[in-house]
Amino acid sequence: MREEVIVRELSAEQRCALxxxxxxxVEQIRTVNKQAVTEGLLYIVGEDGLKEEQLAxxxxxGEDEALALLHEIxxxxxDEAYGIELVNYGGRYxxxxxxxxxxxxxxxxxxxxxxxLSPSALETLAIIAxxxxxTRIEIEELRGVGCEVMLRKLLTRNLIxxxxxxxxxxxxILYEVTEEFMDxxxxxxxxxxxxxxxxxxxxQSLFD
Amino acid sequence: xxxxxxxxxxxGPLDLMLHLISEHKLDIMDLxxxxxxxxxxxxxxxxxxxxxxxxxxxxxxxATLIEYKSRKMLPKRTEENEEEEDPKDVLxxxxxxxxxxxxxxxxxxxxxxxxxxxxxxxxxxxxEPKEESGTTRGNAYDLLKAMSKVLRRVQLSRPMxxxxxxxxxxxxDRRLQILSRLESxxxxxxxxxxxxxxxxxxxxVVSLLAVLDLIKDHYLVFSVDESDTxxxxxxxxxx
Numbered sequence: 001m002r003e004e005v006i007v008r009e010l011s012a013e014q015r016c017a018l019x020x021x022x023x024x025x026v027e028q029i030r031t032v033n034k035q036a037v038t039e040g041l042l043y044i045v046g047e048d049g050l051k052e053e054q055l056a057x058x059x060x061x062g063e064d065e066a067l068a069l070l071h072e073i074x075x076x077x078x079d080e081a082y083g084i085e086l087v088n089y090g091g092r093y094x095x096x097x098x099x100x101x102x103x104x105x106x107x108x109x110x111x112x113x114x115x116x117l118s119p120s121a122l123e124t125l126a127i128i129a130x131x132x133x134x135t136r137i138e139i140e141e142l143r144g145v146g147c148e149v150m151l152r153k154l155l156t157r158n159l160i161x162x163x164x165x166x167x168x169x170x171x172x173i174l175y176e177v178t179e180e181f182m183d184x185x186x187x188x189x190x191x192x193x194x195x196x197x198x199x200x201x202x203x204q205s206l207f208d
Numbered sequence: 209x210x211x212x213x214x215x216x217x218x219x220g221p222l223d224l225m226l227h228l229i230s231e232h233k234l235d236i237m238d239l240x241x242x243x244x245x246x247x248x249x250x251x252x253x254x255x256x257x258x259x260x261x262x263x264x265x266x267x268x269x270x271a272t273l274i275e276y277k278s279r280k281m282l283p284k285r286t287e288e289n290e291e292e293e294d295p296k297d298v299l300x301x302x303x304x305x306x307x308x309x310x311x312x313x314x315x316x317x318x319x320x321x322x323x324x325x326x327x328x329x330x331x332x333x334x335x336e337p338k339e340e341s342g343t344t345r346g347n348a349y350d351l352l353k354a355m356s357k358v359l360r361r362v363q364l365s366r367p368m369x370x371x372x373x374x375x376x377x378x379x380x381d382r383r384l385q386i387l388s389r390l391e392s393x394x395x396x397x398x399x400x401x402x403x404x405x406x407x408x409x410x411x412x413v414v415s416l417l418a419v420l421d422l423i424k425d426h427y428l429v430f431s432v433d434e435s436d437t438x439x440x441x442x443x444x445x446x447x
Contacts, residue, residue, distance in 0.1 A: 047329060047331065087326070095329070101327075123309060126310075143219070184323055185323065196312055
């Protein structure tokens, strides 16, 4: 019975090796605790995060199972006994310290200054996130101000990237948001963005 | 004369117009363009009086408003321009559209704020050291991006202030220090090697400036790889 469980967890190649006992390495018959492996991998990848499909490929399981494993870990760390939690930003799972830890971190790193984003940067990012891929000219039309310097800054901060060129005359560069953006705004995907507010004749609550 | 200290910052002409519309309780769906144009002009004049620089973007929109106003003053020509969209409708549409993204950006800011309470660790370094191709790649912005990573690392690795004495390290000193260290360094090395004797952020920054100086004088060449590591090599002037 036990032997059977082990065999199911191995790949076809490894099963073949298992049958041929002469070349069977000892490590391969150890049962693995997949949740522990997942946790270890999440520790190693750090802020880069781990994708469902990466985990599935490494553990040689289906993506459903990978997702279930990640979910289990997420639930486990939700418990207040833990100081870190598992988050999903842009499809990448990663461990981050919980918000409750922040005041203590501030005490530890006393000259820590959080990154800031100006209202102009936020406006530009919002426009790109909702309308990507989008050209500089289109952004400028919406904002009514020149955006060349702002786009450069956002590119440098890795919040946006170039996404090919538009078919419009002059083939202007298109921009889109990056995974760093998803991380900075705690988004799993862009579908998660709230619907843009709508204004029309009936809904005049613009300045309420 | 009353002195009004305008501290409000506007993100552009559309932002200013929305502010004026709300301040003067104008109806955006039935916009009084003349009032808006007058108030807009008044605001720009005030900015001028306070010796604030008026960006050209504001002037472009001013031109639109004035054009609209002056056209109203001329006797109406017969419906020759029927086809053309009323510039007022165009402006209202732009204002509404801009307002939507402005609100969306405020919502995004909440997420940004909340994210800052969480910290993650950098990935463990498992990758094999790569062979350097020896070509200079990357522009000044790549270098900036890579440098911001270095600084963050330094800040995180030296969390506690341990000393209050300030060591003065001038750019010229640092340049000489690095030059003299070059001899013992391999043909290719990373910027991290250069700053491994730095005690604080200030010294790292001085080191970067010194390295930039050395790059300019062709003592060093730099390249930045995909993982934002700054690689340095000895340049032509280093014999």
